[in-house]
Amino acid sequence: MKEELLNRSIEELLAFDRNYIWHPYSSIENPLEVFLVESAEGVRLKLGDGRELIDGMASWWSVIHGYNHPLLTETIEKQAKKLAHVMFGGLTHAPGIELAKLLVKYTPEGLNRVFFCDSGSVAVEVAMKMAMQYHFALSRGGQNRKNRFLTIRSGYHGDTFHAMSVCDPVGGMHSIYDGVLPRYFFADAPSCRFEDDWDERDILSFESLIRTHHDNLCAVILEPIVQGAGGMRFYHPEYLRCVRRLCDEYRVLLIADEIATGFGRSGELFGCNHAGITPDIMCLGKALTGGYMTLAAVVAKERVGRVISEGNPGIFMHGPTFMANPLACSVAVSSFELLISSDWQERISGIENKLSEGLSPCRLIPGVADVRALGAIGVVELEKPVNMERIQKRFVENGVWVRPFGKLVYVMPPYIINDKDLQFLTEAICRVVEIESSIE
Ligand SMILES: Cc1ncc(COP(=O)(O)O)c(C=O)c1O
Numbered sequence: 001m002k003e004e005l006l007n008r009s010i011e012e013l014l015a016f017d018r019n020y021i022w023h024p025y026s027s028i029e030n031p032l033e034v035f036l037v038e039s040a041e042g043v044r045l046k047l048g049d050g051r052e053l054i055d056g057m058a059s060w061w062s063v064i065h066g067y068n069h070p071l072l073t074e075t076i077e078k079q080a081k082k083l084a085h086v087m088f089g090g091l092t093h094a095p096g097i098e099l100a101k102l103l104v105k106y107t108p109e110g111l112n113r114v115f116f117c118d119s120g121s122v123a124v125e126v127a128m129k130m131a132m133q134y135h136f137a138l139s140r141g142g143q144n145r146k147n148r149f150l151t152i153r154s155g156y157h158g159d160t161f162h163a164m165s166v167c168d169p170v171g172g173m174h175s176i177y178d179g180v181l182p183r184y185f186f187a188d189a190p191s192c193r194f195e196d197d198w199d200e201r202d203i204l205s206f207e208s209l210i211r212t213h214h215d216n217l218c219a220v221i222l223e224p225i226v227q228g229a230g231g232m233r234f235y236h237p238e239y240l241r242c243v244r245r246l247c248d249e250y251r252v253l254l255i256a257d258e259i260a261t262g263f264g265r266s267g268e269l270f271g272c273n274h275a276g277i278t279p280d281i282m283c284l285g286k287a288l289t290g291g292y293m294t295l296a297a298v299v300a301k302e303r304v305g306r307v308i309s310e311g312n313p314g315i316f317m318h319g320p321t322f323m324a325n326p327l328a329c330s331v332a333v334s335s336f337e338l339l340i341s342s343d344w345q346e347r348i349s350g351i352e353n354k355l356s357e358g359l360s361p362c363r364l365i366p367g368v369a370d371v372r373a374l375g376a377i378g379v380v381e382l383e384k385p386v387n388m389e390r391i392q393k394r395f396v397e398n399g400v401w402v403r404p405f406g407k408l409v410y411v412m413p414p415y416i417i418n419d420k421d422l423q424f425l426t427e428a429i430c431r432v433v434e435i436e437s438s439i440e
Contacts, residue, residue: 010036010048032389035396040067043417045401053401054421056411056429061228061260063291065338066414072290072334079330088116088323095329102336103299106269108278113305115298115316116324120259120285121158123296124221126318127255127281128162131219134253134304137311146218148182150209150252154189155222156229157257166221168230185209185217190235194225194274194374198238206239207246214250219281221255224271226374228260232381232410234374240275253280253304259296263287263336264344265412267352267375280304290335295328339415347415351376354419355411358426365430367437369407378426379410380433391436398428409433 014036022028036048043066045053058064065072083093100114117126128149135146149166157163165181168189187206192199210217224240227233247254256279261271265287268274272282281304285296308316355378362368362380370381386404395402402411402425409429413422 013048033393042066042068043414043421051396051399053396053399054413054417054425054428056400056402056413056425058287058412058414059291060286061265061412062286062289064263064265064287064415065290065335066416067291069290069338071338072292072331075334076292076327076331079327083326085322085325085327087321089319093324093326093329095326095333096324098333099297099324099329099336102333103284103297106336106340107282107284107299108270108272110278110301111282111299112302113300115300115318116329117296117298117318118320118322119158119294120283120296121160121163122320123259123283123285123298124157124163124166124257125160126298127257127283127300128166128219128221129318130281130298130300130304130308130316131253131255133308133311133316135218137307141312145216146252148184148213148216148218150185150187150206150213150217150220152187152189152206152222152227154227154230154233155257156227157221157223158259185213189227189231189233190239192236192239193372194234194236196236198236200242202236202239203242203246206243210246210250210252214252217250217252219253219255220247221257224256224258224261224279225274226261226266226271226377229405232372232377232379232408234266234372234377237275240272240277244275244277244279247280255279255281255283257283259283259285263339264348264415265375265377267345267348288335289328289332290338292331292335293325293328295325295332342415344415348376350419351413351415351417351422354422355426358423359429361430362433365434365437368433376415377410377412379408380429382407382409382433382437386436387439390439391432394432394435395428398432400425400428402429402432 018031023034037045038048039046043055045055103114104112115126117123132147136144151166154168157166164177165184187209190202192202256272258270262284272279281300283298289295352373352375355373359371359378359380362371367383369383372379385406
């Protein structure tokens, strides 16, 4: 009887959800199935119907320490009793200050001006505004022509308007806004892979664009080393070093969007560390709070802050309501401390080995174009886009949470995943990819 009631209430909840709630990238009239999560612990999502799934997605790169981590949960509980929120205009607080200290200490040398905001996309907006305002200030009231951006194809930087303008324009998620979005410059995506020998021809397209347009460029924006939602591509660190050199040569700022790569995901604390470069502005989000809350940060070089402050109007024109929310900052401090006090590098390289090994049988499956792993990211690229509804259901039936897009079946599990659960995850992927590829 109790179970019947339970099931009925789950069905009612799901029926309401289906009729009234918009999910990410979905149709409100004809939505795909969603699954009700009741709670989560470690690497396991517990569904309303009692099933448990091993989470391969870390809730879109963010839950690096797993769900309901005792220390993080305790931090947020304590902070909630002290100060859940207060405006940041004219006021400040210890969690924000402590987090800024950590960011200044651990981001690449020279980044030391911190701006907090709400989400990854907003961080990208903030970084782009900073770059524009920097060159506006340098023009000293004259005509500022350096107000456009250069980026690389296959990139993804978020869903707000300016972030969309630097996402891959062709076949990308935002192509329907073409014509409304500002038109910027796109170099060919790097084709030299992370593990390949460097081929200097890879930088030619970028070099030619920056040389031709630098008079109009305020900044280059890119995802360092790992291009995420635009194709899950891992490119060569030398590409990044060349970009840094060319940006310096042509007085163009470099914005590193580390929203997905930050906090160890690619095997280094930040993607830029693979190349040993410091960008002028870095965007952080996602794993910043260990996936507990939404928060993002933009960290810039001292010079960026100084030039903006010395120019007109002398202030940086941005200030969201929930800037530096104390709950989010306090859990971010705990998450960051937990990460750096752990053996994260060893753990992530262990995950990389297990993902490479565990996903390699997929190479033999017809319809699989490529299998790759870097850090705690594993990718099976198919020749054709998946049938989302069918494959999603099949993953759940196999006890794992994996959410592919397009031709990409990929995972980036919480770093605390153990070998047994990782094996369960990769075996489920191989099984499901095999079944799916046998269906025409
Ligand atoms: C590299 C990158 N930049 C920006 C964003 C946007 O972040 P958010 O979804 O928090 O707005 C994402 C999200 O996937 C991302 O991967």
